[in-house]
Amino acid sequence: MYKTKPLDHLILILGCLLMVTPVVVAFMTSTHEAAEIHSKGLMLSWGNHFEETYTSALTKKGGFTGEVTGARMLLNSFILGIGFALGKIVLSMLAAYAIVYFRFRFATLSFWVIFTTLLLPLEVRIVPSYQVMSNLHLLNSYTGLIVPLLASATGTFYFRQFFMSVPDELLEAARIDGAGPFRFFIDILLPISRTMIAAIFIIMFVYGWNQYLWPMLMTTDEGFYTLMRGIKSILQVWIGSQIPDYNEAFALAVLAVLPPVMLVVIFQRWFIKGLTESDK
Amino acid sequence: MARIEINQVSKVYSNGLTAVNSVSVDVADGEFIVLVGPSGCGKSTLLRMVAGLEDISKGEVKIGEKVVNKTDPADRDIAMVFQNYALYPHMTVYDNLAYGLKNRGTPKAEIASRVAEAARMLELEPYLERKPRALSGGQRQRVAMGRAIVRKPAAFLFDEPLSNLDAKLRVSMRGEIRKLQRRLGTTSIYVTHDQLEAMTLADRLVVLNAGGIEQIGSPLDIYHKPASTFVAGFIGSPAMNLLNATRGDGNWKVGDQTIAAAVANGEATATIGMRAEDLTIAAPGAGGFTMKLDYLEELGAQRLLHGMVDGQPLVVATALEDDFNGEINLAIDPKDVHYFAAATGKRIQHVAASS
Numbered sequence: 001m002y003k004t005k006p007l008d009h010l011i012l013i014l015g016c017l018l019m020v021t022p023v024v025v026a027f028m029t030s031t032h033e034a035a036e037i038h039s040k041g042l043m044l045s046w047g048n049h050f051e052e053t054y055t056s057a058l059t060k061k062g063g064f065t066g067e068v069t070g071a072r073m074l075l076n077s078f079i080l081g082i083g084f085a086l087g088k089i090v091l092s093m094l095a096a097y098a099i100v101y102f103r104f105r106f107a108t109l110s111f112w113v114i115f116t117t118l119l120l121p122l123e124v125r126i127v128p129s130y131q132v133m134s135n136l137h138l139l140n141s142y143t144g145l146i147v148p149l150l151a152s153a154t155g156t157f158y159f160r161q162f163f164m165s166v167p168d169e170l171l172e173a174a175r176i177d178g179a180g181p182f183r184f185f186i187d188i189l190l191p192i193s194r195t196m197i198a199a200i201f202i203i204m205f206v207y208g209w210n211q212y213l214w215p216m217l218m219t220t221d222e223g224f225y226t227l228m229r230g231i232k233s234i235l236q237v238w239i240g241s242q243i244p245d246y247n248e249a250f251a252l253a254v255l256a257v258l259p260p261v262m263l264v265v266i267f268q269r270w271f272i273k274g275l276t277e278s279d280k
Numbered sequence: 281m282a283r284i285e286i287n288q289v290s291k292v293y294s295n296g297l298t299a300v301n302s303v304s305v306d307v308a309d310g311e312f313i314v315l316v317g318p319s320g321c322g323k324s325t326l327l328r329m330v331a332g333l334e335d336i337s338k339g340e341v342k343i344g345e346k347v348v349n350k351t352d353p354a355d356r357d358i359a360m361v362f363q364n365y366a367l368y369p370h371m372t373v374y375d376n377l378a379y380g381l382k383n384r385g386t387p388k389a390e391i392a393s394r395v396a397e398a399a400r401m402l403e404l405e406p407y408l409e410r411k412p413r414a415l416s417g418g419q420r421q422r423v424a425m426g427r428a429i430v431r432k433p434a435a436f437l438f439d440e441p442l443s444n445l446d447a448k449l450r451v452s453m454r455g456e457i458r459k460l461q462r463r464l465g466t467t468s469i470y471v472t473h474d475q476l477e478a479m480t481l482a483d484r485l486v487v488l489n490a491g492g493i494e495q496i497g498s499p500l501d502i503y504h505k506p507a508s509t510f511v512a513g514f515i516g517s518p519a520m521n522l523l524n525a526t527r528g529d530g531n532w533k534v535g536d537q538t539i540a541a542a543v544a545n546g547e548a549t550a551t552i553g554m555r556a557e558d559l560t561i562a563a564p565g566a567g568g569f570t571m572k573l574d575y576l577e578e579l580g581a582q583r584l585l586h587g588m589v590d591g592q593p594l595v596v597a598t599a600l601e602d603d604f605n606g607e608i609n610l611a612i613d614p615k616d617v618h619y620f621a622a623a624t625g626k627r628i629q630h631v632a633a634s635s
Binding site (some may be wrong): 167169170172173174175176177178179183187188191192 | 331332333352353354358359360362363364365366367368369370371379380383384427
């Protein structure tokens with residue numbers, strides 16, 4: 001067996017520091033006052049303004065209309081993240097189910113057609129997508145924010161691969177047991193896919209949580225602002241000699257990091273299981 | 281419980297490949313039929329057509345009095361046991377057993393009593409709350425059997441159910457399946473490539489080769505009167521010795537050695553078959569023919585002597601524990617010699633002179 005040497009620990013510790021330090025600096029800096037940060041730069045020490053900064057970041061009404069609060073933005077980000085994750089899972093599972101189990105003609109072809117869209121980033125089709133949503137009068141709505149991005153090639157691909165690895169006998173046994181296509185999906189396929197669902201959920205939640213360009217384009221109403229846009233807008237208030245609220249921007253950044261981190265920590269066992277092994 | 285009629289059933293795949301070619305088998309009520317053959321002979325395809333998991337290209341399958349060609353598997357009143365068990369991994373043993381009944385809208389109380397009965401029969405009672413993952417191979421196999429039993433179907437279909445078990449477990453499970461089938465009296469069709477399993481389980485055997493039936497009969501019938509060289513070589517362990525023989529001086533000869541006397545007229549060449557256990561070791565010079573010994577396999581109760589007769593391999597089973605070396609003198613009762621047409625491999629009668 002390999003015996004761990006001090007040097008190994010050193011490398012690991014350095015690696016940890018490299019990953020963690022920026023987050024710590026962001027958190028520490030957020031507890032100082034804006035003026036202090038402006039004059040002294042980033043901080044590594046505790047600034048004693050933790051409570052007031054975070055309270056104001058979450059509750060202070062800001063933006064041009066002075067209506068939107070940090071809490072509201074947090075909520076919007078959650079709606080976007082969870083909406084994306086759930087919607088994508090439902091859609092891509094159903095798509096993969098059809099592709100794998102219903103042997104219609106051109107199934108493989110249609111799968112690859114879907115899959116090649118993976119190669120096209122959102123930005124390529126962002127203008128036509130905007131046009132469609134605008135014509136449907138869905139600008140400034142959660143539907144408009146979420147629905148156009150729901151079709152997921154990644155999710156469909158993962159579920160397709162997973163379904164293909166499910167032994168055919170399971171389907172046959174279910175058929176003999178009198179389970180139709182719907183029952184088989186609900187009773188058998190859904191439960192055995194749950195680790196896979198957990199993994200996709202995390203990936204898609206983070207994807208939705210981190211959306212920036214699309215929400216910025218789709219929404220002009222500040223009531224739909226997400227955290228990502230909030231951070232940006234705080235730093236945009238250069239009016240006269242006013243100092244931007246650096247502390248609040250950092251606080252929001254820290255808040256923005258927390259939910260995905262917690263999600264990963266909570267689901268990490270399932271996440272790893274879902275990506276590496278299958279429970280069949 | 282029902283009779284199953286398989287009437288000139290064929291399976292032709294869309295690429296033109298014929299997997300099963302006009303097969304007819306009539307399975308009597310309560311009978312245990314074993315389909316046996318090498319891999320790729322179409323035995324599983326035939327079973328899957330009876331189950332409804334595979335479309336029937338030609339012919340018809342009747343279960344009971346009903347033609348089921350277009351019937352959904354769930355409505356054919358059959359239960360199937362798969363090679364890899366196909367248990368639902370996320371359900372407990374109880375739910376696995378109950379699932380088929382639940383889907384048919386069986387009342388809860390009846391499900392409970394039927395599952396309890398099957399669990400008792402298969403000694404699964406302590407494991408009802410476990411997931412299949414936490415069971416051994418033999419236990420999983422029993423759950424798969426249980427899933428078939430609780431349904432009380434007209435017929436059981438077994439698709440190589442014992443192939444994934446180790447040798448010892450296979451023997452005991454084989455016994456259990458036989459006992460269970462006797463007790464329940466359910467018509468069964470069982471697919472295997474293992475001739476020993478086939479011999480021990482079957483009321484009647486169906487030997488399949490390349491999509492067609494080679495022979496149907498009771499295990500002993502097939503053992504004693506194989507209809508072709510294929511059956512002769514497939515059923516029985518060790519396989520029957522098959523030697524090319526020619527007619528000379530009124531005898532059947534292999535090389536220049538006489539094996540048995542022949543009738544006056546008939547083919548000039550034939551394939552002769554001799555069971556390893558029908559050959560006896562004779563004293564040197566006592567007539568018969570000689571085999572050059574290659575090597576010896578020790579089986580405990582008996583030993584197998586492998587050798588050559590005129591360059592053709594031959595196996596002899598004997599209980600003698602002598603030291604064998606070099607040449608061995610062999611004899612066989614002429615009535616134990618089987619004859620097959622050299623060209624077609626089909627069994628021929630009356631080529632040996634009665635002695």
